[in-house]
Amino acid sequence: MDTMRERFAAVTSRLLDEDPRLAVVLADIGVDGFADAARRHPERVVNVGIREQLLVGVGGGLALAGLRPVLHTFASFLVERPFEQLKLDFGHQGTGGVLVSAGASYDWPSGGFTHMAPGDVALLDTLDDWTVHVPGHPDEAETLLREAAAAGDDKVYVRLSVQVNEVPRPVGGAGFDTVREGRSGVVVAVGPMLDNVLAATEGLDVTVLYATTVRPFDGRALRAATGTAGSSDVVLVEPYLAGTSTRHANDALADRPHRVLGLGVGRRELRRYGQLAEHLAAHGLDPQGLRARITGFLGA
Numbered sequence: 648m649d650t651m652r653e654r655f656a657a658v659t660s661r662l663l664d665e666d667p668r669l670a671v672v673l674a675d676i677g678v679d680g681f682a683d684a685a686r687r688h689p690e691r692v693v694n695v696g697i698r699e700q701l702l703v704g705v706g707g708g709l710a711l712a713g714l715r716p717v718l719h720t721f722a723s724f725l726v727e728r729p730f731e732q733l734k735l736d737f738g739h740q741g742t743g744g745v746l747v748s749a750g751a752s753y754d755w756p757s758g759g760f761t762h763m764a765p766g767d768v769a770l771l772d773t774l775d776d777w778t779v780h781v782p783g784h785p786d787e788a789e790t791l792l793r794e795a796a797a798a799g800d801d802k803v804y805v806r807l808s809v810q811v812n813e814v815p816r817p818v819g820g821a822g823f824d825t826v827r828e829g830r831s832g833v834v835v836a837v838g839p840m841l842d843n844v845l846a847a848t849e850g851l852d853v854t855v856l857y858a859t860t861v862r863p864f865d866g867r868a869l870r871a872a873t874g875t876a877g878s879s880d881v882v883l884v885e886p887y888l889a890g891t892s893t894r895h896a897n898d899a900l901a902d903r904p905h906r907v908l909g910l911g912v913g914r915r916e917l918r919r920y921g922q923l924a925e926h927l928a929a930h931g932l933d934p935q936g937l938r939a940r941i942t943g944f945l946g947a
Contacts, residue, residue: 648785648811649785650785650809650811651782651784651785651788651807651808651809651811652677652680652749652807653680653785654785654786654788654789654792655680655719655747655788655792655805655807656677656680656681657680658789658792658793659671659681659684659717659747659792659796660680660681660683660684662793662796663684663687663688663691663692664684664687664688666715666796666797667691668713668714668715669691669714669715669717669796670691670692670693670709670714670715670716670717671684671691671692671693671716671717671718671719672693672694672695672702672705672706672709672716672717672718672719673692673693673694673695673702673718673719673720674694674695674696674697674698674699674701674702674720674724675694675696675697675720676719676720676721676724676749677719677720677749678694691714693705699720699724699725699728699729700728700729700731700732702718702720702724702725702729703718703725703729703732703733703736703737704729704732704736706718706736706737706744707732707735707736707737707740707742707744708736709744710737710740710742710743710744710800711740711742715743715744715745715796715800716744716745717744717745717747717796718744718745718746718747719746719747719748719749720748720749721748721749721750721762721764722748722749722750722751722764722767722806723750723761723762723763723764723767725746725747725748725767726746726748726764726767726770726771726804727764727766727767727770730770733746733771733774734774737802738774738775738776738802742800743798743799743800743801743802743803744802744803745792745795745796745798745803745804745805746803746804746805747792747805747807748764748767748804748805748806748807749807750762750763750764751764751806751807751808751809751810751886751887752764752765752808752886752887752912752926753765753912753917753923753926754808754809754810754923755809756920756921756922756923756925756926757920759920760916760918764887765887765888765911765912766887766888767804767806767887768781768804768806768861768862768885768887768888768891769887769888769891771804771862772862772891776801776802777802777803777804777862778795778798778801778802778803778804778821778860778862778863779803779804779806779860779861779862780795780803780804780805780806780859780860780861781806781808781837781838781839781858781859781860781861781886782805782806782807782818782838782839782859783811783812783815783816783838783839783840783841783842783857783859784811784812784814784815784816785811785815786815787815787816787818787859788805788807790818790819791805791818791819791859791860792805794819806838806887808838808839808886809923810839810886810923810927811839812839812841812842813842816841816857816859818859818860821860821863821865822860822865822868823835823856823857823858823865823868823869823872824856824857824858825854825855825856825857825868825872826841826845826855826856826857827845827848827853827854827855828854828875829851829852829853829854829855830852830877830878831851831852831853831878831880831945832853832854832878832880832881832882832944832945833853833854833855833856833869833872833873833878833880833881833882834848834853834854834855834856834881834882834884834941835855835856835857835858835869835881835882835883835884835892835896836855836856836857836858836884837858837859837861837883837884837885837886837892838858838859838886839886840884840885840886840932841855841857843884843927843932843933843934843937844884844937846934846938847934847935847937847938847941848937848938848941851941851942851945853941853945854872854875856868856869856872861885861892864892864895864896864899866895866896866898866899866900867899869881869896869899869900870899870900873900873903873905879900879903879904879905879906880905880906880908880944880945881896881900881905881906881907881908882907882908882910882940882941882944882945883896883907883908883909883910883911884910884911884932884937885909885910885911885912886911886912886932887911887912888911888912888914889909889910889911889912889913889914889930890909890911891909891911892909893907893909906944908940908941908944910931910932910937910940910941911930911932912930912932913930913931917929917930
């Protein structure tokens with residue numbers, strides 16, 4: 648199976664052939680994947696070098712000129728380092744584009760903390776009107792990327808990761824998908840966390856919702872699921888900073904008694920490189936850690 652990044656490069660290269668409005672802006676990362684596309688469309692595949700603020704500035708300029716820019720690099724260099732440019736060149740100027748990140752929270756542990764971005768979605772939450780997709784499989788990434796590229800002038804963030812679910816699920820639109828139904832509470836699994844959540848909740852009488860589009864947050868689906876379950880206890884399992892979406896869940900259930908537990912990446916920096924699986928376990932996001940915390944919260 649190809650990776651999400653490999654699928655991104657292949658799909659976006661084809662979209663460049665099909666849509667003359669599309670442009671790709673890179674900052675050295677991912678250049679090899681667009682080598683053929685750059686030869687075919689040198690005016691619409693731009694590599695600015697290791698200049699992430701310029702990456703976003705050029706993207707904003709292309710959007711002002713009427714193009715649909717797709718910007719790509721590691722999440723820490725796409726959202727955190729050039730945050731002021733995102734705020735101004737896209738938000739303040741009222742332009743749109745597609746940010747496609749790699750690296751996620753700790754996909755490349757040996758790259759160190761400079762290449763980790765567990766706070767990227769929380770940071771984008773401080774800005775207005777961003778759609779955020781978190782696919783859990785390359786097939787889902789392709790669908791969401793195509794949707795984002797064709798989304799007019801919207802601001803879209805697509806968060807790619809190395810961690811994937813074994814089987815893709817139908818995605819599209821902004822709704823949460825019901826994977827399993829139960830009566831003792833609702834667990835929302837975001838993107839690549841689904842397989843671990845399903846393993847962790849095996850045999851538990853809980854509803855599992857699957858989310859690949861987390862902004863806008865599907866409060867209607869959460870309300871419906873808690874009503875069907877007969878319990879307003881909610882566990883959010885996100886592959887980024889723990890608690891990022893708890894406010895949205897609380898808002899959705901504001902008129903009824905409820906409890907919300909936000910599970911995700913902890914705030915404490917883990918200073919040993921390790922491997923992806925070790926980081927998951929250290930943050931309690933492996934099946935064993937999730938089951939202990941979910942059952943402890945729900946009293947299952």
